[in-house]
Amino acid sequence: MSHAGFAAFVATALLLGTPPTPIHTHSRAAAAWPTASAARPTASAARPTASAAWPTATAAWPTAADSPNSAGFATARIGTAAHTRRAGRGPGPASDVRELSRTRFTLDGRPLPPSRRPQARPHGRVAAEGTPAVGTVREWVGLDDTTGKLYRKNYTLKAVGRHIEVWVAHDLAFPAADCRKNSIEVTDRNIADLVREFDGTIYPKETAVFSTPPERNGAAATMDGDFTGDGDKTVTLVDNIRDANYYTFPKAVTYVAGFFSRELNELFDRNVMTIDAYDWKHRLGAAPADDPTDDLCTSRPARPRMYEATFAHEWQHLLEYYADPNETTWVNEGLADFASTVSGYVDARARVHEPGNDVHLMCFQGWGSVRTRYNINPRACGGPQNSLNLWDEGAPSEVLADYGNVYQFMLYLRDRFGIEVVSALHRDGQRQGLAGVQAALPVGVALYDVLHDFQLMTLVDDVDGPVAGIAAERVRAASLRSTINLENAAAYDMPGAAPNGADYVPLPTPLKSVSFRGASTLDPLPIGWTIAGGTLFSGNTDNLDAYAVRPVTVPAGEPVLRLETSYAAEERYDHAYVMISNNGGRTYHAVTGDRTVPGPLGPALTGAGNGVVTAEYNLKAYAGRKVLLGLRYVTDAATSKGGWRIGTITLAGRELSDGTSLTGWTSPTAVRRTPVHAWHVRLVGLAPGRAEVVPLTRFRRLASYPRVVAVISHDEPAESEKRFAPYRLIANGRLQPGGSGPAPTHPPSSPSTSAPPPATDSGPQLRAAGRRSAPASPSPRD
Incomplete structure (x- = not known):
């Protein structure tokens, strides 16, 4: 999923086991050629068969979710976090917080500009004033996640710490008909506690392990208004985020508890966090009030340190935005979960029958489906049959196991090799994913030796006795007591x-x-295109990677490929490529055409073609050769505009396809198996x-x-x-x-x-x- 804009603290595990109501609102612009609208795919418990199947000159092509966009950022980099933090004692209620359903937003009817790669020390246009006095009222923004809109609203500065400003929105109330009466109260004591935790715990511990964010004083804000303040302070906006839960509770049980947005950082030229205002009485502090009932409208069970852990997780995303904005989702989320342990809010040793157990780890180890006093709402949330690097590849609730996998891996790295490895992984702005892990490991230690040991550790760490056949340090982790629930088929069943x-x-x-x-x-994967309205059609969904190839012989002379085409792609985020392979499908290269612009994978069509047009591609470089001709359409995680349609295709005047049949087209993985x-x-x-x-x-x-x-x-x-x-x-x-x-x-x-x-x-x-x-x-x- 694309998170070029947002990293949200989330959990899909639900209060009282009620399923979430997913929010998916995407524009569907009509394309030039009529066809049945492409429905958004529904989530499935089955593992996907789709793949990034096209190799490039150096490696397999990245998936759409991992391709850098034209602004220089990679989509799906600052990802959402799906976790519950229950650091206190007592029975642990299931989480009722969830992820943002959107990743890019509008303000005043216009999309926010693409985020630039952050500089170490952004330069303001003018000198900025310091942080204003407590009691100052300013216009910042609130978020309506159901419409994708940021809207202007007033906030009052309630507290200033050494490294934090806390601004509380004026309008925090739920709609009048909402049944959660007296659930919004952010007291001065609550705010003081948050300031103390950030200045005394989160800031010093995370800056020591991870990094220190650059100072941003608001002088270079791109929104009109005064947002200036001390550059070393994090602006914290406390608001009642308008998500589906805000509008339709109890139909939508889960809510967005907080998020980091790189877009807000650039909009205000400040380091900005947003925390939800709901139920601080029962969710802030080590021993909050505990008032559970059987009624969703009135139940307020204690969730110790939930908002502090939310802040710790999301603040790591803020730091990673500067350290490496292109980091993979799995590394970024693993580091963010690790931040909750660094800050002291999660004890990862707690097992499913013990208080304070972590839902991410329990789901990854396969214990999420086991009911205990401290897991009172068991759920099917995945298990250890889980890719370290794929994200959200299964049923929606299984993303909890994704988080548990990467969180446990970070803990294992720290326990085995020291905190320096985790610090190096966060600070490495040149390498991402597995390459970054290998670079962070001690010299001579092989990545896959470590990964295989980690997989064994996941099974045997909690064995109360010797583990023969392997050195103890390879399969033990001091901060874990991991074992796998082998009665849960999610350990092997797919x-x-x-x-x-x-x-x-x-x-x-x-x-x-x-x-x-x-x-x-x-x-081999199936071909990624279909026939619709008498044309070749790429599809029109989010996170799409539609591909089709066919063998052609390029004639001598000045061969020109012509496509009768219509395209409507989200500009800068969705791209259409004509590809050529001259080595039997080992690698593919994008071809320059008369309508192409630079794209993440090479020359591409993007934006709107404004009707049926003829796109031309000069293939002189391949004259006289047998090649594979490919079509590839790649989208990100939001805003599908219509897709790519192709009618007649000719090469040097000879018709290759009339667009009414897939005959002759195949998948690149059928040409060359992976x-x-x-x-x-x-x-x-x-x-x-x-x-x-x-x-x-x-x-x-x-x-x-x-x-x-x-x-x-x-x-x-x-x-x-x-x-x-x-x-x-x-x-x-x-x-x-x-x-x-x-x-x-x-x-x-x-x-x-x-x-x-x-x-x-x-x-x-x-x-x-x-x-x-x-x-x-x-x-x-x-």
């Missing part, structure tokens, strides 16, 4: 292994034979007070263990692949769940019925058994 993730497959015991075969390539980079498989024996890790070939060492788990990892260093890699795991002669299909209904240790074999390419094999091995069934070749 077909295949996630990229840069692991399956945890319980095997039948006693284990007599075992074999593994992982696919060497991924199955290889699986690497597999890593370990077996883990588990017993009370002990565990053992062995390679597949030494499975007989685990004969005395009542439970054996196969940990199957799929390595994908490019971070561009969304597809899960298929595999076949056979134990005691029977096909196991995970790589080939859904989980069986029988307990993992009982006899099983073999599932149908998967249709995968044969690939790397690992096999071990006693006197005779049960061979893996052959896989058909495509």
